[in-house]
Amino acid sequence: MFIINCPYCGERDQSEFSCGGEAHIIRPKQPTELNDDQWAEYLFMRKNIKGVQFERWNHAHGCRKWFNLVRDTSNDKIHAVYKMGEKPPVI
């Protein structure tokens, strides 16, 4: 359990949020030109690293807004929280 600082509502318990997986995955500009492996790579393959990871989170039981979060998956330390559309911080 950990506390997340929602950029809209403030500090809330993690149980109010849901994780939306890795952030900043760019959709291919021409999906029809990709082969199955490349499409599967975009669609399914995620880094899931042990360490600092950029993630999307949703404040599901609060303001219901999506935002980005930089979290160390090994100890759940949150390095930064920023709104959708904002530039990711350098960590």
Next chain:
Amino acid sequence: MLNPEYPNFEKNTLDDLDLVLFEPIKKINIRGKKKEFFTKVGKILSIILPIEPNTSSSNQQFNALWLSPDEWLVYFNEENNNVYNNLFNEISRLNFGSIVDVSNQWICINIKGKKTFDLLSSGSPFNFNNFKNTKNSVTQTLLNHTDVIIHHTEINEINLFVRRSFSEDLWLWIKDSARFI
């Protein structure tokens, strides 16, 4: 088919806690970002929508609760029946924002008494330390795993909004928990 008689909870007075179903009241979910949206809402409701997170604004007739940066819940007595139509015609019809009547979707429970926040803390992950000292504060959180909106109207008095289908379960939980705080 919606049963308008449901839920029909009896008023309960427990040790230092008064629980009462605060119905019928009109509840309207309003969403919008445009300048015209804020102007029209201000004109119709005579109220400035709260921009600051977790706050509310009120006048003699209406209460407007902040839900997210572009979403508010307005509640008031059923007597002002034209308000919804006015808002809908002036905002939704003209594409300045969205107006949805959620009166049947949410119900309001009024909880009053010294142990109000002890009760809430026993089933919610939210930290009520600052909240309980701030009148007119609002939060959306979980209470006994159920989504709720809490409006702090007076010191030690709250209006708790819960989805109608979850209300009976929550009401029973509140009554049960109130015995142990």
